Amino acid sequence: MLRRTREGARTPPIERSIQAMARATIAAPTDAYLIPGETPDSDDPEDARQWVTIYRELVTFAERSLKRLRSDVKAGNAIGSGPSDADELWMETHLRRLQSRLEFWEQRFWALAGLDLDVRRRTLSHGGQRLRLTRRETELLAFLAQRPGQFYAAGQLVNQAWHAPELSEEQLRTYVVRLRRHLSSAKVPARLVSEPRRGYGLVFSA
Numbered sequence: 001m002l003r004r005t006r007e008g009a010r011t012p013p014i015e016r017s018i019q020a021m022a023r024a025t026i027a028a029p030t031d032a033y034l035i036p037g038e039t040p041d042s043d044d045p046e047d048a049r050q051w052v053t054i055y056r057e058l059v060t061f062a063e064r065s066l067k068r069l070r071s072d073v074k075a076g077n078a079i080g081s082g083p084s085d086a087d088e089l090w091m092e093t094h095l096r097r098l099q100s101r102l103e104f105w106e107q108r109f110w111a112l113a114g115l116d117l118d119v120r121r122r123t124l125s126h127g128g129q130r131l132r133l134t135r136r137e138t139e140l141l142a143f144l145a146q147r148p149g150q151f152y153a154a155g156q157l158v159n160q161a162w163h164a165p166e167l168s169e170e171q172l173r174t175y176v177v178r179l180r181r182h183l184s185s186a187k188v189p190a191r192l193v194s195e196p197r198r199g200y201g202l203v204f205s206a
Helices: 013-027 045-079 085-112 135-145 154-160 169-185
Strands: 115-118 123-126 129-132 190-195 199-204
Touching (some): 045 085, 085 115, 115 135, 129 169, 135 154, 135 169, 154 169, 154 199, 169 190
Antiparallel strands (some): 115 123, 123 129
8 A cells, every 4th residue: 555755755665656557547538447557457456456557546546636635625615625526526537437447357357266245145156166154254354355455454354354353353354264265275376475574465376
């Protein structure tokens, strides 16, 4: 995820890249407005995974920009200057477009990996097998699957995946063990791994 830099500090290369891609999408003339190099019909799961990561960063950047814009619009209306409501509406439309591209690549990634996670029915299907999951297992897997290759500390997952700060990190570890068994038994091309000082992440091998 993007992190704010200190005022006056040099912007990290990754954030400069995200800002450049954001400007590229803003300048695009059509609703599709693909980023240069983006190939929607790619059959490579790794390509899809990388575009999921890129668009998630762009969505985060746009959400932050919209929040600042709304604050500026409110302040501008109070003093009679600053951004207009039209600027805010445009940014909202831009954000929805980015969210649409993110959703496309998430679905594309899962299709290429041969996976189907039905959150409502709490089932995970792969290679002709269908596994029943508990609600907590489904929420945890869905959260990590939408962010392939990204790592989260136990406390972050308890709050962000489950929205249940009253649950302990030990309870999370119990569900991690269960999910690992499910992924292994269904031969899903992904591992729920843990790394020191990074936390847990879902890493795909195909």
